[in-house]
Amino acid sequence: MLSFAKMHGLGNDFMVVDGVSQQIYFTEGQIRKLGDRHRGIGFDQLLLIEAPQQPDVDFHYRIFNADGKEVEQCGNGARCLARFVRQMGLTWKHKIRVSTMKGIMDLQILRNGLVSVDMGVPMLEPEKIPLRYANQETHYQVTVDGISHQFGAVSMGNPHCVLTVDDVKTANVDAIGQALTQHTLFPEGANIGFMQIVERDEIRLRVFERGVGETQACGTGACASAVIGRLQHQMSQKVRVYLPGGHLHIDWPGDGQRLKMMGPAEFVFQGFIEL
Numbered sequence: 001m002l003s004f005a006k007m008h009g010l011g012n013d014f015m016v017v018d019g020v021s022q023q024i025y026f027t028e029g030q031i032r033k034l035g036d037r038h039r040g041i042g043f044d045q046l047l048l049i050e051a052p053q054q055p056d057v058d059f060h061y062r063i064f065n066a067d068g069k070e071v072e073q074c075g076n077g078a079r080c081l082a083r084f085v086r087q088m089g090l091t092w093k094h095k096i097r098v099s100t101m102k103g104i105m106d107l108q109i110l111r112n113g114l115v116s117v118d119m120g121v122p123m124l125e126p127e128k129i130p131l132r133y134a135n136q137e138t139h140y141q142v143t144v145d146g147i148s149h150q151f152g153a154v155s156m157g158n159p160h161c162v163l164t165v166d167d168v169k170t171a172n173v174d175a176i177g178q179a180l181t182q183h184t185l186f187p188e189g190a191n192i193g194f195m196q197i198v199e200r201d202e203i204r205l206r207v208f209e210r211g212v213g214e215t216q217a218c219g220t221g222a223c224a225s226a227v228i229g230r231l232q233h234q235m236s237q238k239v240r241v242y243l244p245g246g247h248l249h250i251d252w253p254g255d256g257q258r259l260k261m262m263g264p265a266e267f268v269f270q271g272f273i274e275l
């Protein structure tokens with residue numbers, strides 16, 4: 001029997017598994033079955049927490065989308081990891097350092113009950129996103145179904161494409177998201193963000209996630225929108241990003257600097273399942 005927790009960050013929901021006390025390996029097919037919202041547990045991502053693989057790190061953090069594929073990063077999931085390892089007694093620390101396939105992140109459980117995450121330095125070079133474009137631009141362009149779209153692109157460890165729209169409520173998230181998430185411009189696919197600039201320090205955002213579809217929130221998507229918002233629209237260093245599931249606080253001092261995200265992480269239930 002496998003024990004797990006169901007958690008969420010602003011409605012972006014996860015199955016969280018302690019891979020430190022339990023030896024576990026998932027096939028893509030098992031992940032898809034567990035993620036099924038009618039016949040399984042149901043989640044946007046499965047988060048697997050493993051013992052550290054290098055010194056000065058508390059845990060290794062692996063992320064699998066509902067389609068079964070392993071990906072590089074998950075911001076809402078990182079906050080849930082911090083709450084999970086404390087609540088399950090895997091650590092007594094309030095500051096937790098985790099490694100992912102792309103780097104190192106510092107998590108901190110704050111007195112106000114929120115969790116802050118140091119998301120590292122956003123990567124803007126096309127080859128690091130990755131994006132098939134010769135040079136780094138503030139605005140990229142793509143034509144889909146005869147319609148031309150301008151976008152910004154950045155990696156938070158995982159690839160993000162961010163379009164600016166007049167009104168997120170009427171944005172054609174599913175159709176454009178489907179068309180762009182596996183576009184040849186993005187050799188490893190991309191998460192597609194639809195950003196409405198409300199104020200210099202306020203964004204409304206919806207995200208069509210790679211391997212999942214539209215989610216109620218996307219932490220790395222919120223980070224990506226704050227970066228593109230700052231580069232394209234001269235937004236403030238500190239930005240509140242409002243997603244359908246709630247809002248996140250993003251703080252990015254600018255190019256080459258580390259980005260900080262702060263937001264909630266909720267436990268829903270604990271359970272056991274026969275794989």
Ligand SMILES: N[C@H](CCC[C@H](N)C(=O)O)C(=O)O
Nearest residue numbers: 074075076158210218219220
């Ligand atoms: N929901 C996650 C993002 C998962 C990204 C995943 N869909 C990908 O393929 O990169 C977050 O809060 O950052």
